[in-house]
Amino acid sequence: MNVNLIRKIVRTRPTNIFFLRWxxxxxxxxxxxxxxxxxxxxxxxxxxxxxxxENQDTRRRGHVEFIYAALSRMKEFxxxxxxxxxxxxxxxxxxxxxxxxxxxxxxxxxxxxxxxCAVDLLEQMEDNGVIPDSELEQMLLNIFGRxxxxxxxxxxxxxxxxxxxxxxxxxxxxxxxxxxxELARLAIQRITSVDPNTKINTWQTEEIEASLDKTWIISAxxxxxxxxxxxxxxxxxLVIKGPFDVYLRDxxxxxxxxxxxxxxxxxxxxxxxxxSDMPRPPGIPGVIGKVTLPQVKSTIHEQDDGTIVxxxxxGTSSRDSLLSWIRLLEKNNNPLLSSIPVIFTLVAPPSDxxxxxxxxxxxxxxxxxxx
Amino acid sequence: xxxHKSETDLLWCFNEPRVVEQFVATCDSDHNEGYSSxxxxxxxxxxxxxxxxxxxxxPKDGRIKKAGYCAIRSQRIRKAFKRESTFNWTIxxxxxxxxxxxxxxxxxxxxxxxxxxITWNDIYHYVLYTRGGPYWxxxxxxxSKFIIGSKGRIQDKQTRMRLDKVTHFGITCGDxxxxxxxxELEYIGLEFDPTHDxxxxxEMYKTDRYIVGV
Numbered sequence: 045m046n047v048n049l050i051r052k053i054v055r056t057r058p059t060n061i062f063f064l065r066w067x068x069x070x071x072x073x074x075x076x077x078x079x080x081x082x083x084x085x086x087x088x089x090x091x092x093x094x095x096x097x098e099n100q101d102t103r104r105r106g107h108v109e110f111i112y113a114a115l116s117r118m119k120e121f122x123x124x125x126x127x128x129x130x131x132x133x134x135x136x137x138x139x140x141x142x143x144x145x146x147x148x149x150x151x152x153x154x155x156x157x158x159x160x161c162a163v164d165l166l167e168q169m170e171d172n173g174v175i176p177d178s179e180l181e182q183m184l185l186n187i188f189g190r191x192x193x194x195x196x197x198x199x200x201x202x203x204x205x206x207x208x209x210x211x212x213x214x215x216x217x218x219x220x221x222x223x224x225x226e227l228a229r230l231a232i233q234r235i236t237s238v239d240p241n242t243k244i245n246t247w248q249t250e251e252i253e254a255s256l257d258k259t260w261i262i263s264a265x266x267x268x269x270x271x272x273x274x275x276x277x278x279x280x281x282l283v284i285k286g287p288f289d290v291y292l293r294d295x296x297x298x299x300x301x302x303x304x305x306x307x308x309x310x311x312x313x314x315x316x317x318x319x320s321d322m323p324r325p326p327g328i329p330g331v332i333g334k335v336t337l338p339q340v341k342s343t344i345h346e347q348d349d350g351t352i353v354x355x356x357x358x359g360t361s362s363r364d365s366l367l368s369w370i371r372l373l374e375k376n377n378n379p380l381l382s383s384i385p386v387i388f389t390l391v392a393p394p395s396d397x398x399x400x401x402x403x404x405x406x407x408x409x410x411x412x413x414x415x
Numbered sequence: 416x417x418x419h420k421s422e423t424d425l426l427w428c429f430n431e432p433r434v435v436e437q438f439v440a441t442c443d444s445d446h447n448e449g450y451s452s453x454x455x456x457x458x459x460x461x462x463x464x465x466x467x468x469x470x471x472x473x474p475k476d477g478r479i480k481k482a483g484y485c486a487i488r489s490q491r492i493r494k495a496f497k498r499e500s501t502f503n504w505t506i507x508x509x510x511x512x513x514x515x516x517x518x519x520x521x522x523x524x525x526x527x528x529x530x531x532x533i534t535w536n537d538i539y540h541y542v543l544y545t546r547g548g549p550y551w552x553x554x555x556x557x558x559s560k561f562i563i564g565s566k567g568r569i570q571d572k573q574t575r576m577r578l579d580k581v582t583h584f585g586i587t588c589g590d591x592x593x594x595x596x597x598x599e600l601e602y603i604g605l606e607f608d609p610t611h612d613x614x615x616x617x618e619m620y621k622t623d624r625y626i627v628g629v
């Protein structure tokens with residue numbers, strides 16, 4: 045009798061009902077993603093999904109999972125820099141329930157998943173440079189109480205983030221312009237901020253009849269650079285170098301340089317103590333006496349790899365547009381450019397419509413503006 | 416030792432490969448933690464060039480949450496017989512860098528020697544903003560502005576750097592922007608600026624107990 049009973053228990057049957065249950069659950073599981081279902085990815089639809097979640101269940105089950113899902117979808121909807129959206133997400137968490145009521149709860153991290161979720165949300169704000177405000181502080185206080193970890197994170201953010209917000213010496217507007225021309229103008233302004241005399245011109249290549257590319261050119265040149273260009277020896281060629289990149293936050297602008305020869309170093313072998321023959325001082329260029337500059341590297345434009353005589357960014361970054369730039373510079377108070385040769389030394393040849401028309405696009409082909 | 420007012424004493428002048436080789440370049444792909452790549456070599460103008468590609472893609476190994484850094488760091492300074500030594504910068508108060516960047520922001524890192532193991536990851540940080548373009552810029556950053564962080568996390572209780580125990584100097588590129596970066600360095604030096612009398616730049620507030628630094 046006993047043996048029979050043990051046999052019954054020990055005997056395992058593969059066709060157990062439990063296994064059948066496993067087998068039957070092998071159907072495909074499709075999770076419903078409310079963010080994926082939205083055809084339009086905008087802030088309005090994003091907030092709509094949040095309100096739908098809030099209203100579908102009074103207990104708001106799965107709100108931590110929902111917030112994590114929402115955080116990972118922010119870039120898709122383009123709302124990762126929007127404080128209002130973050131507040132709407134924090135508002136999903138229930139108020140009052142997570143506030144610790146005694147010291148043990150406060151010490152041992154009351155509702156750890158929820159607190160970690162809020163901290164991760166705040167960290168995503170920090171990574172995207174969104175500074176929270178006092179309303180968010182109130183919301184977090186109502187949810188977690190002042191002993192909550194998210195509150196500490198919030199206070200740290202409010203201490204450090206405003207300190208670094210406007211620290212950059214080259215101010216950029218909060219919202220960078222979407223127009224490439226305006227973006228290039230900002231970039232050239234930033235590059236040439238070393239010389240306050242720099243004049244930035246926007247030219248159209250249509251002004252040059254021989255030009256193939258019809259585009260815009262943003263060219264920067266100061267009076268000092270004009271004099272330096274006029275001083276160039278006509279036998280030595282000028283060099284166009286580029287393309288170089290300059291970053292305006294996450295936008296890249298390509299620029300080109302017109303480089304001249306560096307003036308030879310001034311060698312003074314005269315005896316400074318000898319006062320028998322005192323020469324006249326050379327004078328200030330353009331103001332008194334001669335219009336030439338003294339034979340020393342006295343201007344900022346004389347860098348050690350050449351004298352920078354002009355900077356530009358063009359709409360297409362093509363060779364033809366750069367050729368038009370030289371012609372336009374010549375038109376605008378640089379008459380020497382008509383006689384002096386110019387060499388193009390472009391590191392990676394940008395897409396040139398006139399020359400490489402039949403060639404397929406290669407990796408070296410640079411695009412003017414990257415996302 | 417004596418430092419003259421407003422005169423820069425050079426620590427490293429990157430005009431020959433020998434000096435450039437004193438730095439080690441690392442990035443996240445070296446540790447299988449990302450896809451960035453970088454190098455530190457000589458530029459066409461004959462200076463040090465920290466260059467590479469910053470990639471913030473995260474490898475799908477389920478372990479790494481964030482990626483994208485490239486860094487250079489000086490090798491440990493040593494005395495005779497390869498004994499470890501430290502820099503003593505107590506007579507200076509300003510870090511001077513002559514750089515030519517690309518408009519990105521870089522992070523300056525100074526590590527100090529700590530006795531306890533929890534202090535081994537302490538690094539003092541500050542931001543280096545670059546203008547971009549062909550012109551050199553000279554950045555002067557007072558040591559009083561450096562922020563202490565442990566493993567990259569800013570700490571609540573901030574302290575001034577210990578300038579007599581400096582072990583490493585480094586520069587990081589990790590501004591979360593995908594793309595190429597170029598930072599040309601001419602020199603890194605130190606200066607005593609007599610007009611700068613700030614001891615420490617960050618005010619510390621008195622808060623309730625068990626809120627800060629726990």
